[in-house]
Amino acid sequence: MDIFVQQLINGLVLGSIYALVALGYTMVYGILELINFAHGEVTMIGAMVALAAIGLIMGAAPELPGLVIVLGGVLVAIPACMLLGFSIERLAYRPLRRAPRLAPLITAIGISIVLQNVAMLVWGRQYIAFPPLLPQGRHEILGAHITDLQIFIVLLSVAIMLGLWFTVRKTRLGRAMRATAQSREVAELMGVNVNTVISATFLIGSALAAIAGVMVSAYYGLAHYYMGFMLGLKAFSAAVLGGIGNIAGAMLGGFLLGVVEALGAGYIGDLTGGFLGSHYQDVFAFFVLILVLVFRPSGLLGERVAARA
Amino acid sequence: MSLLEVRDLRIHYGGIEAVRGVDLAVEEGELVCLIGANGAGKTSTLKGVLGLVAHSGAVRYAGHPLKGLATHAIAARGVALVPEGRGVFARLTVAENLDMGAYSRRDRAGVRADLDHVYNLFPRLFERRAQTAGTLSGGEQQMLAIGRALMSRPRLLLLDEPSMGLAPLMVQKIYETIQAVSREGVTLLLVEQNANLALRVSSRGYVMESGAITLSGPSQELAADPQVRAAYLGE
Numbered sequence: 001m002d003i004f005v006q007q008l009i010n011g012l013v014l015g016s017i018y019a020l021v022a023l024g025y026t027m028v029y030g031i032l033e034l035i036n037f038a039h040g041e042v043t044m045i046g047a048m049v050a051l052a053a054i055g056l057i058m059g060a061a062p063e064l065p066g067l068v069i070v071l072g073g074v075l076v077a078i079p080a081c082m083l084l085g086f087s088i089e090r091l092a093y094r095p096l097r098r099a100p101r102l103a104p105l106i107t108a109i110g111i112s113i114v115l116q117n118v119a120m121l122v123w124g125r126q127y128i129a130f131p132p133l134l135p136q137g138r139h140e141i142l143g144a145h146i147t148d149l150q151i152f153i154v155l156l157s158v159a160i161m162l163g164l165w166f167t168v169r170k171t172r173l174g175r176a177m178r179a180t181a182q183s184r185e186v187a188e189l190m191g192v193n194v195n196t197v198i199s200a201t202f203l204i205g206s207a208l209a210a211i212a213g214v215m216v217s218a219y220y221g222l223a224h225y226y227m228g229f230m231l232g233l234k235a236f237s238a239a240v241l242g243g244i245g246n247i248a249g250a251m252l253g254g255f256l257l258g259v260v261e262a263l264g265a266g267y268i269g270d271l272t273g274g275f276l277g278s279h280y281q282d283v284f285a286f287f288v289l290i291l292v293l294v295f296r297p298s299g300l301l302g303e304r305v306a307a308r309a
Numbered sequence: 310m311s312l313l314e315v316r317d318l319r320i321h322y323g324g325i326e327a328v329r330g331v332d333l334a335v336e337e338g339e340l341v342c343l344i345g346a347n348g349a350g351k352t353s354t355l356k357g358v359l360g361l362v363a364h365s366g367a368v369r370y371a372g373h374p375l376k377g378l379a380t381h382a383i384a385a386r387g388v389a390l391v392p393e394g395r396g397v398f399a400r401l402t403v404a405e406n407l408d409m410g411a412y413s414r415r416d417r418a419g420v421r422a423d424l425d426h427v428y429n430l431f432p433r434l435f436e437r438r439a440q441t442a443g444t445l446s447g448g449e450q451q452m453l454a455i456g457r458a459l460m461s462r463p464r465l466l467l468l469d470e471p472s473m474g475l476a477p478l479m480v481q482k483i484y485e486t487i488q489a490v491s492r493e494g495v496t497l498l499l500v501e502q503n504a505n506l507a508l509r510v511s512s513r514g515y516v517m518e519s520g521a522i523t524l525s526g527p528s529q530e531l532a533a534d535p536q537v538r539a540a541y542l543g544e
Contacts, residue, residue: 172412179398179409185361186396188380189389191413191461 002143007266008259009141013150013219015258016157020212021235022242022250023164024085024205030181030245031201033101037108038088040232041115042081042206046213047223048123050077054131066133070218077210085206086199094195112232119225127222134218153215160208161251168247173200181245230282234261237289243302252300260284310372312337312496313358313465318366320353327353329520330366335465335498340491342499342507342528344541345517351500352393354517355467359383359390370465385413389463393470395454399443403434406442406453410460419462427456430486448479455486465496472503484510504541508532516541 021043028036050073057064057072064072092111096104137148168174180187180197188194216231217223238257242249265281292299311334320328328350335341343351357364360380368375375383384390389410398406407427411420428435431452437445442453451471458466468487472480480503488510491497501507508514508528516524516537524531531537 175401175405175408176412178401178405182398182400183396185380186392186398187409188361189359189384189392189396190409190457191381191384192409193379193381 003266004263005142006144007262009144009146009150011259011262012255013153013258014262015238015255016154017212017215017219017231017254018235018238018258019161019251019254020157020208020215021231022238022254023161023247024209025236025239026242026244026247026250027177027201027205029239030247031177031184031198032093032104033245034093034104035108035236035244036088036093036205037105037232037236038092038111038115039085039205039209040228040230040235041112041119042085042088042228043209043213043216043231043235044119044223044225044228045084045115046077046081046210047217047227048119048128048213048225049080050074050210050214051128051130051217051223052123053077054133058131058133066131067135070133070214074211074214077214078207081206081210081213082203085202085209089199089202094198112229116225116229123225125225127224130217130221130223149218153219156211157215160211164204164208165247167204173197177201234282234285237285240299241288241292243299246299246301249299249301256300257285257288260288311335311369312339312371313498314367314369315354315358316367316369318354318357318364318368320350320357320362320364322362327520328357328364331517331520331522333515333522333525335496337496338494339513340487340497340499340511342501342504342511342514343517344501344504344507344514346541347502349517350520351517352469353520355390355469355498355500358467359388381413384461387461387464388467389458389461389465390467391451391454391458391469391471393473395447395450397442397445397450397453397457400441402439402441403445403453404438406457407434407438407460410457411462413461420460423460423462427459430459430489431456448475448482451475451479451483452486455483455490459490459495463495465498466490467498467500469500470502471499472501472506480506504537505532 024039025036028034053076054069054073057069088111092107093104096107135148138145168177176187176192176197179190180192180194184194234257238253239250241257242253261281261284264284265278268276268278268280313335315331315333318328318331319326331354345351353362356362358368360375360378360383370386370388398409407424414420433449434452434456437449442450445453471483471487475483484506487497499507499511508531511528514525514528514531515522516531524534524537
């Protein structure tokens with residue numbers, strides 16, 4: 001029982017990070033029908049830039065409280081990632097807007113590889129440790145442990161998602177985004193500058209990615225130039241699980257995938273008599289992805305494809 | 310000076326020339342129709358005016374060339390299009406669709422008044438304001454598309470096949486509305502396959518065939534023209 005609760009907690013924490021990244025995939029897909037495979041790398045850059053900034057702040061003002069230093073890192077990472085996401089769209093995707101759909105997809109994979117290599121050149125191949133700046137408190141609930149950081153990650157993620165939900169549902173920009181997702185041409189006829197809306201979508205998604213990147217590196221205590229690849233694939237799986245293009249779906253899919261993965265990792269040893277260990281946890285995300293693609297390709301909250309035509 | 314003036318408009322899709330040098334003009338306050346068979350290039354002409362397709366030739370609106378302006382900028386200058394097939398945002402509510410119509414406007418009080426006006430014109434839309442547009446019938450969607458266009462308080466309203474696929478009673482309702490909008494002073498260019506209907510409500514008309522204007526004149530004369538009668542009025 002305590003394993004169950006513990007893994008449920010771990011899964012929700014991981015899931016809230018997946019959800020933040022999945023939102024970036026799903027928002028871009030909703031509007032451009034493009035899978036922005038470089039999005040995982042934007043998350044990685046977020047972590048790397050934040051760590052670099054944290055290092056600088058620690059060197060310049062070591063007397064500052066740890067939380068403030070990390071916050072400083074996040075505040076540098078967010079605009080850096082926004083600029084990166086904005087530039088990727090402008091330079092790599094916009095010129096291909098009228099090209100066959102495979103072209104931007106391949107470009108996205110190319111950008112992803114370029115970003116990995118740039119990160120490797122700048123920050124090296126080694127793992128970079130996340131300095132122990134954050135509160136390390138542990139609490140016990142129902143026989144399981146939850147740390148201050150875990151609580152903080154979940155609360156901040158939920159707050160960001162509520163903010164995003166409100167933006168999309170209730171604001172002028174959100175309405176323009178939803179209209180653009182349904183028909184770029186008709187949205188233009190309404191006076192919507194679709195290019196601005198697309199840029200805004202990349203800016204928002206990249207800001208979320210920056211935050212998620214810092215969260216994941218703080219949570220695991222390290223960052224690496226290759227970390228965005230697996231995180232991106234899992235977040236993409238989460239977006240597909242929830243129904244790609246659907247914002248609530250990305251949130252639901254993120255949490256579900258995190259929980260499935262954590263429970264899977266917790267029980268796989270028992271289930272296979274010790275043959276497979278918890279390092280097989282990555283299998284679950286893709287197992288779920290395959291099941292979804294076979295049995296409900298439109299995802300949990302996605303509409304059937306015919307309804308969109 | 311005409312409100313809308315189109316000179317030598319040409320539109321290519323790949324190797325096919327869909328619009329081959331169209332000239333037309335719409336004066337302020339007029340209701341002009343553009344009739345012709347399916348595939349004659351009527352919709353392409355409207356798309357050219359709004360900059361939705363690449364084209365050559367000159368389009369002037371209120372004396373200013375529209376060349377080089379993006380569609381959203383043309384829309385913000387007071388040109389609204391009710392597209393063929395209505396183009397409502399199916400997953401937005403009726404109220405949100407109408408809000409989208411007023412997207413470029415900042416005068417909140419005026420928008421509020423126009424919303425009341427649209428709901429008065431189409432009480433059905435008021436009843437269904439919280440429903441998503443995808444759940445509406447075809448006729449209701451056409452009302453919504455027209456209402457949405459009116460929310461921009463257009464100076465020039467382009468209508469593309471507003472009667473298409475609608476029951477006769479609904480067609481009548483839509484056409485009564487079009488005439489009411491015209492009486493309010495909005496300039497209208499009406500594209501229709503249903504020539505009979507279009508010639509009855511309009512003051513002038515253009516006949517389009519294979520990408521070019523073949524006939525034009527007062528609607529009454531066009532309706533009496535033996536060629537038009539044979540080709541478009543089913544006689």
